[in-house]
Amino acid sequence: MTTTLIVNGTRHEIDLPPDVPLLWVLRDEIGLTGTKFGCGVAACGACTVHIDGVAQRSCQVALGDVNGPVTTIDTSRPEPALAALQAAWVDHQVAQCGYCQSGQIMQAADLLATTPYPTDAQIDEAMQGNLCRCGTYPRIRAAIHDAATKLGEA
Amino acid sequence: MGIGKTTRRAFLIGSAAIVGGIAIGGYVVSRPAPNPLHPEEGATLNPFVLIDQRGVTIITPRAEMGQGVHSMLAMLVAEEMDLDWQDIRIEHGPPAKAYYNSALLKNALPIHAYAASDLQNTIRDVVGHAGKLLNLQVTGGSTSTVDAWDRFRMAGATAREALKEAAAKQLGVSASDLKTENGAVIAPDATRLPYTDLAVAAAEVSPAKPALRTPDQWRYIGKSVPRLDQPAKANGSARFGIDTKLDGMRFATVRINPRLGGKMTSYDDSAAAKMAGVEKIIPLEDGIAVVASNTWLAFQAADAVQITWEDATFPPQQDQIWQGLEAAFDTDANATGREDGDVDSLPAGATVLEAEYRAPFLAHAAMEPMNATAIYKDGTLVIWVGHQAPIAARDMAAAAIGIDSEKVTIHTTIMGGAFGRRGEIDVPVYAAKIAAAMPGVPVKMTWTREEDMRHDFYRPATIARYRGAVQDGKAVMVDGKIAGISCAHQAMARMTGIAMGGPDTAMLEGAADQPYAIPNYRIRGYLSDMSVPVGFWRSVGASHNGFQFDCFLDEMAQAAGTDPLEFRLAMAREEHAPSARVIETVRDMSGWTGKTPDGVGRGVAFCMSFGTPVAQVIEVRDESGLIRISNAWIACDPGIALDPRNIEAQMSGGLIYGLSAAIMGEITFDGGEVDQWNFPDYDAVRMHNVPQIAVQIVEAGGRIAGVGEPGTPPAAAALANALFDLTGKRVRELPLNKHFDFV
Structure with a gap:
């Protein structure tokens, strides 16, 4: 028996046990490797994707529990907020190793969807589940503010 | 695009002058190392600059673990070659003696870094060449730009002068009448001769040792250039070691003795072997590996293997370890x-x-857990791994499965952090052992975060x-x-x-x-x-x-x-x-x-x-x-x-x-x-x-x-x-x- 998933607008029939986490379906089965494995226990945020537009830790969502379309960093048609963040990430040269940045950007896109002009405190609140061992936080903060401003002007 | 594939249809340019750096010291250490990009030619060519139909590729043979080293090394070559920043391609390149780190051993000298008399600097440079003898293609000690500063600028300058001489012959003018600009030689009448068109002729030229640009001429050095890796790291397309994809690939993980240094006494995999997706369970000296159809299924099965472990090889309690240090x-x-x-x-x-x-x-706790992908086929081993010491990785992986180093190819990927952890050879060695037990099948080994945290150096x-x-x-x-x-x-x-x-x-x-x-x-x-x-x-x-x-x-x-x-x-x-x-x-x-x-x-x-x-x-x-x-x-x-x-x-x-x-x-x-x-x-x-x-x-x-x-x-x-x-x-x-x- 297979499970149907919609990922980045494409339909997939997945033949895996329903308890396999979405993360490992995306990475090993579908081959979308932009979503990263960091900890497996929802402690680092590297695996953040959107399910029905809401940021979720894909290491903690079982295949059988995915209840809406999935968007990952790999999408070729990003929503305006995601696109603005990706552009701001490049402008601010945020990434060092870059491994956590897929999750950082997906989390930030969720923040901007609900809070178009986040304060520093709101950024702290929304982003503190996303770990970065290179210490890129100051530029992440600057890039979020910049993307918010540009989205507001658009 | 791997280097091997590029090389076969590439035109190379270069000069013997730059391979071993600016030669100071004894004959053996300053003799040029073979160019790894084109060994079948038997000629010593420039191992840092490769020109083919697509343009210029700069070989940046240091571990990119987030510090921006690939872009910094590319900058040094681009400065001397007058490359347009947008046109630059970079590749890590293979493990090779030519990519030894001349700066690493300099820090081992008993001279304080700030007390740099000319004599001491000379001693440092001579000792630095011993890095080549020791096969030290290592990224560490904050040495990459120190090592590259002269070598990479000289590589770019030599390539530039060779391209100018080739153009001069073609145009019947003196090379001194030519200048270079954005990837082309510019003739006196302003005609542009792209480097790609000149590369074949330039490969035949051995220019004299060129002059390096002076600081007032610098266009990139000292300025902030856009790091070349940023777009791919913002859209998810950057390919880390853990993202390696091969046809028919299987997924593995390991359980190594948590009592560090000890071996495995016995194991029972009867329950694990029956679990969904499990294809093979491989005993290792100090643990087991599980190969499955999905990484998470491998994780689950590894948890289900019952293993008895030997004790650690050091005093087991933290207070005993402190006492051991006090005793020192x-x-x-x-x-x-x-x-x-x-x-x-x-x-x-x-x-x-x-x-x-x-x-x-x-612990180092790099964001990307330890991983490596390998395939063993017909007596040869290929490993994809983010590594700070690829020659050591190659040699120790070869030794672990009893083949010659020449039979091992290492593809060095970008790294999701390293901080020193990825200079250790345990990861490529485990990947080699797993691949050797699965001949013909590419296997990606990924460690759980727990395995990574508890098996660090x-x-x-x-x-x-x-x-x-x-x-x-x-x-x-x-x-x-x-x-x-x-x-x-x-x-x-x-x-x-x-x-x-x-x-x-x-x-x-x-x-x-x-x-x-x-x-x-x-x-x-x-x-x-x-x-x-x-x-x-x-x-x-x-x-x-x-x-x-x-x-x-x-x-x-x-x-x-x-x-x-x-x-x-x-x-x-x-x-x-x-x-x-x-x-x-x-x-x-x-x-x-x-x-x-x-x-x-x-x-x-x-x-x-x-x-x-x-x-x-x-x-x-x-x-x-x-x-x-x-x-x-x-x-x-x-x-x-x-x-x-x-x-x-x-x-x-x-x-x-x-x-x-x-x-x-x-x-x-x-x-x-x-x-x-x-x-x-x-x-x-x-x-x-x-x-x-x-x-x-x-x-x-x-x-x-x-x-x-x-x-x-x-x-x-x-x-x-x-x-x-x-x-x-x-x-x-x-x-x-x-x-x-x-x-």
């Missing part, structure tokens, strides 16, 4: 890193103080015992004894298979080599041979000495009744002007007055490591009993600032890495096993506890030095010194959250 003080000193004056005869009336400092074991725990004396507001004596386990001895044995002893001065870096005029100044190291696995952790010896030595200086300043910043500045002024400039700069940036209002504390710290002096001021605030680190100011002097924006990132990131360790980083042992499993019990600084950070770059030192590590050592000391200023409590051990509650 009773042995003869392993190394004396400095001995100025006479620490045993003090001027009358000097105030003497003593203190003991401790620093714990630390940890930053050694150390105990430092200091005695100091002050008089008339100044330091007159400091005498330090540092006890630890040698990561240099252990790592060299693992990387080369040869046990080595001798003085380990790396453990004394950050204490013995500080640019301070202290008339009586001695630092000695004491080693324990406990086999707790230890390795190089971002900034190595300076990672603990930066805390222990600098905090003790802060205590000496306090005892002397001198402002702590002025205390350090006075000692630096007499010894090393660039270091004094850095301390003055951080004083001015932070508006340091030595006075703070109630509820606010400030601390200063300084450490020169890997040739780069760094001073930091940290400000802490009491928020209803919780400590907030509100601000940090950093001044540094890398000699020549290649890319200010990248340096700012490295300094900020280095500080944050150091703060994570200072506030909450600690690895402890129980029953020979590491107590910590994952980020919930080995956490790091996050968005809400990062201070405002300001960075200022000074260029007074002259000689180029690295920036990847030097931002880390002062962080813990600056924070501990700020907490002393705020609370009056002097804490001499880490992590600081044992004594203070942070926001």
Whole structure:
């Protein structure tokens, strides 16, 4: 028996046990490797994707529990907020190793969807589940503010 | 696109002059190494510049682990070749002797980095060539730009002149009438001859040693260029080792004895073998590997294998390990890193103080868990792995499965952090063993975070015992004894298979080599041979000495009744002007007055490591009993600032890495096993506890030095010194959250 998933607008029939986490379906089965494995226990945020537009830790969502379309960093048609963040990430040269940045950007896109002009405190609140061992936080903060401003002007 | 495939249809240009660097020293070490890009030609060609129909590819054979090294190395070649930044392609390239790190061994010399006379610089350069003999294609020690500074600019300049000579022949003019611009030679009549059209002819030319561009001609060096890796890291397309994809690939994980160093006694895989997706369970000497159709299914099955383990090869309890370090003080000193004056005869009336400092074991905890992908087929092995020492990885993987090194190909991927962890050879060795057990099948091995955290080569725990004396507001004596386990001895044995002893001065870096005029100044190291696995952790010896030595200086300043910043500045002024400039700069940036209002504390710290002096001021605030680190100011002097924006990132990131360790980083042992499993019990600084950070770059030192590590050592000391200023409590051990509650 297979499970149907919609990922980045494409339909997939997945033949895996329903308890396999979405993360490992995306990475090993579908081959979308932009979503990263960091900890497996929802402690680092590297695996953040959107399910029905809401940021979720894909290491903690079982295949059988995915209840809406999935968007990952790999999408070729990003929503305006995601696109603005990706552009701001490049402008601010945020990434060092870059491994956590897929999750950082997906989390930030969720923040901007609900809070178009986040304060520093709101950024702290929304982003503190996303770990970065290179210490890129100051530029992440600057890039979020910049993307918010540009989205507001658009 | 791999190098091998590119090379077969590539036109190469180059010259024998640049391969071995600017030749200084004996014949053997300066003889050019073969060009790995085209060995079948048998000719010595430029191994850093490759031109084919698509344009120019720059080979950047250092580990890109986040420090921006690929773009920095490309910048040096592009500067001399007049390449348009947008047209540059980069590839890591294969493991090869030509890519040896000439700068790495220079740091092993018993000369303080700041005391650089011409004679000493010459000795350093000659010794540096021994790196080639030792096959040291290693990324570490903040040496990449130091090593590349002359070699990569010369590679670009040689290519440029060869292209001009080829164009000159074609046009019937003198090469001196030609100039280069954005990937083309420009004729006197302004005709553009693209490099791609000239490459074949240029490969036949051996130009004389070209002149390097002067600073007033630089177009890229000293400016902030867009790092080439940024778009791919923002849209998810960057391919880390863990993202390797091969047709028919299977997914594996390992369970290695958590009692480190011990083997496996027995195992029962009867339940695991029946689990969904499991294809094979492979016994290893010290654990098992599970190969499955999905990584998560492999994780689940590995949990289900019942294994009995041997004990660890070192004292199993943390308190026994501390006792082992204490016992090292009773042995003869392993190394004396400095001995100025006479620490045993003090001027009358000097105030003497003593203190003991401790620093714990630390994990690297790179964001990308350890992984490697390998296929073994027809007696050859191919490995995809993010590695800081690809030649060692190749040789040890080959030895592990009993084949020749020539039968092993390594593809070095970009790395999701490394911090020293990815210089170890365990990961490629396990991948090789798994692949050898699955002939013809590509297998990607991924470790769980728990496996990664509990099978690291940890930053050694150390105990430092200091005695100091002050008089008339100044330091007159400091005498330090540092006890630890040698990561240099252990790592060299693992990387080369040869046990080595001798003085380990790396453990004394950050204490013995500080640019301070202290008339009586001695630092000695004491080693324990406990086999707790230890390795190089971002900034190595300076990672603990930066805390222990600098905090003790802060205590000496306090005892002397001198402002702590002025205390350090006075000692630096007499010894090393660039270091004094850095301390003055951080004083001015932070508006340091030595006075703070109630509820606010400030601390200063300084450490020169890997040739780069760094001073930091940290400000802490009491928020209803919780400590907030509100601000940090950093001044540094890398000699020549290649890319200010990248340096700012490295300094900020280095500080944050150091703060994570200072506030909450600690690895402890129980029953020979590491107590910590994952980020919930080995956490790091996050968005809400990062201070405002300001960075200022000074260029007074002259000689180029690295920036990847030097931002880390002062962080813990600056924070501990700020907490002393705020609370009056002097804490001499880490992590600081044992004594203070942070926001």
